[in-house]
Amino acid sequence: MRTPIIAGNWKLNMNPDQTKEFVAAVKNKLPNQNTVEALICAPAVDLDALKKAAAGSNLLVGAENAYFEDEGAFTGETSPKVLKEMGIDYCIIGHSERREYFHETDEDINKKAQALFANGVTPIICCGESLETREADQQAEWVIQQIKAALAGLTNDQVAKAVIAYEPIWAIGTGKTASSDQAQEMCKTIRDTVRDLYNDETADNVRIQYGGSVNPGNVKELMAKPDIDGGLVGGASLKPDSYLALVNYQD
């Protein structure tokens, strides 16, 4: 039985004061963690404020990125070891914005997954195709290759604990959501890929999110699909009311 996981990805939005206000508004209205995991992934500069504000509540805390080394001369990077020390639960890796603007490769993303697991932080591994790839009907091949590269060398136990986020680039921030059938089809493709690479148990345990213009109006339909276990939500996670509607979609 997979616990649904609804994650906000704040991207480059919110400061520590806004973070505290947000958490104060949501912290007593969140679902039980056994029913739905409610997570916010915030910029590194907000994580301390977020973690402290969320203490004692059902809110889980994640980072938006980390480096694959724990320490050293890597100016500007975020250490997975320090994320662990701060009590951070999850970390997004391989978001399409990082692949595009910061030139992250499949190999980087695999190294980041290894480094996060080595530190006990759960990666949310993003994948997804461009509009051009979708129009060429190559989305399945594209995403299968991304998943194979991201998971290379990971164990059954690690993959079973991981979260994979399918985010078609053409649906991110555009208001153009993939239909629930399109999202289901790709999430099933990802689960089938994990089944081929690992085994039934791992495939049945790995949680797969859909991301791309998820909002309170479409979350229920998406979450009703058998292979969609959660959402990775940008814009609609920035306001307390909207975030609460997303995480409480079962009400």
Ligand SMILES: O=C[C@H](O)COP(=O)(O)O
């Ligand atoms: O990580 C989240 C995605 O990029 C989706 O963003 P969006 O909900 O604003 O479309």
